[in-house]
Amino acid sequence: MQQEDARVLATVRRLWQGLASPTARFSAGRVAVVVNAGSMACPPGWIGVVEIDGSALAIVPDDDTARRLAIEDESPRSVGTVEFLRSRVQVADVLGPATLDYLLPGRFRPAEEIDVVASKASDPAIESLLSKVGDDEASESGIFGITSPLFSVREHGRVLAVAGYRSWPLGVAHVTALTAPEARGTGLATRLASTAVEHALAAGLLPQWRAADTNPGSRAVARKLGFSAIGRQLSARPVVAEWPAPSADA
Incomplete structure (x- = not known):
């Protein structure tokens, strides 16, 4: 090692x-x-x-x-x-x-850049996205309590995906992303999460990603960005x- x-x-x-x-x-x-x-x-x-x-x-x-x-x-x-x-x-x-x-040193594989908007969780468009996925999925995503900017991708006023991170002890950044049901499988989560990871790395933080076994799509995003299962x-x-x-x- x-x-x-x-x-x-x-x-x-x-x-x-x-x-x-x-x-x-x-x-x-x-x-x-x-x-x-x-x-x-x-x-x-x-x-x-x-x-x-x-x-x-x-x-x-x-x-x-x-x-x-x-x-x-x-x-x-x-x-x-x-x-x-x-x-x-x-x-x-x-x-x-x-x-x-966790993202080990030198392992980050940034995704293609995407136009993002810095949002607040109280934004009605964000609340609309959360209502689409339901309370359990919104809670599991970790979107609540984000301390970084809440990055979002929008189309015709609708929020298609959000990502950000919450600062944890010892300089760890718990990264999370959530995509609207109609926009899944398009690569938005990976590209938006990449933006959040870049922001965390620029702040000198260690990105952390948690993916439930019932959510293979989340685990796939982590793999694409270079995270290692520890x-x-x-x-x-x-x-x-x-x-x-x-x-x-x-």
Whole structure:
């Protein structure tokens, strides 16, 4: 592994350790259990599994859940599956699994430039796009909470696609894109996401891309732009009396 790639990998590990818990640490080739009901690596009170380069953090809300999972001696890859978690606990809901992709130094492959408009999420045309895709897809896209300019492509007043990124800790830029149903398969997402990535790189940030397994189109955009798959993420809500709903970024 090149020295610059190793630095990126170290940053990614530190990022997810910090999100999981102030005391969380990856253990090479193993699963490290983190008890933290308020972790930012998954929705509060949920179970979260984050695998980075063959090591995993399993975030649980309490010691009882940790005992029921009995996860420490399992393979880091096996614990990050819905099937495994359901074999140990009752699961009411899941987010993911998803691939965590990062843009390693010198790997960016910019797409063909496109005319974009800097927009605000409150723009009625943006709200119209969000209404077309529905709440679940809009939330999964990560469009809410963007801290960069919200780049958009328009046609006759309609927004066909949007992209941007949210600043995360340690100089990470979580890049996201969303395309209207009628404009999918046209390459707009790739070209617009390329604009957001260029903006992040110019700001000295490390672009991150998260693509759910149920969204192969999103994963394809990441591949075209040169992102490398470094990790996986899965969150699961155990069956209990009452649990808080997830945030848009968990």
